[in-house]
Amino acid sequence: MTVKRRSRTEIICDIMQILKESGVTITILMRKSGVAYNEARAGLKLLIRKGFARAEASFLRDDRVKFVYVLTEEGAKLLEQYRDIKMRLDG
Numbered sequence: 001m002t003v004k005r006r007s008r009t010e011i012i013c014d015i016m017q018i019l020k021e022s023g024v025t026i027t028i029l030m031r032k033s034g035v036a037y038n039e040a041r042a043g044l045k046l047l048i049r050k051g052f053a054r055a056e057a058s059f060l061r062d063d064r065v066k067f068v069y070v071l072t073e074e075g076a077k078l079l080e081q082y083r084d085i086k087m088r089l090d091g
Helices: 008-021 026-033 037-049 073-090
Strands: 053-059 065-071
Touching (some): 008 026, 026 037, 026 065, 037 065, 065 073
16 A cells, blocks of 8 residues: 655645634644644744734633634635645646
């Protein structure tokens, strides 16, 4: 059985889809996307820098800060465009 490796673009789009569904922590993002911490962090940094995602601070009871990552409207548009192109090429 051959395991198909995802391209960087596919991984980024998978991350975007997870962020679109709901705001998630990096741990949840790693589990759902199947990528390691460094790869998830790099993907988030890229998406945030480009304005496709944002981090929202959530304060815990013991005064710690937890970041939840969400897809922006611009990110949702880009994801939809990517899916449309992929569907046309693959279909």
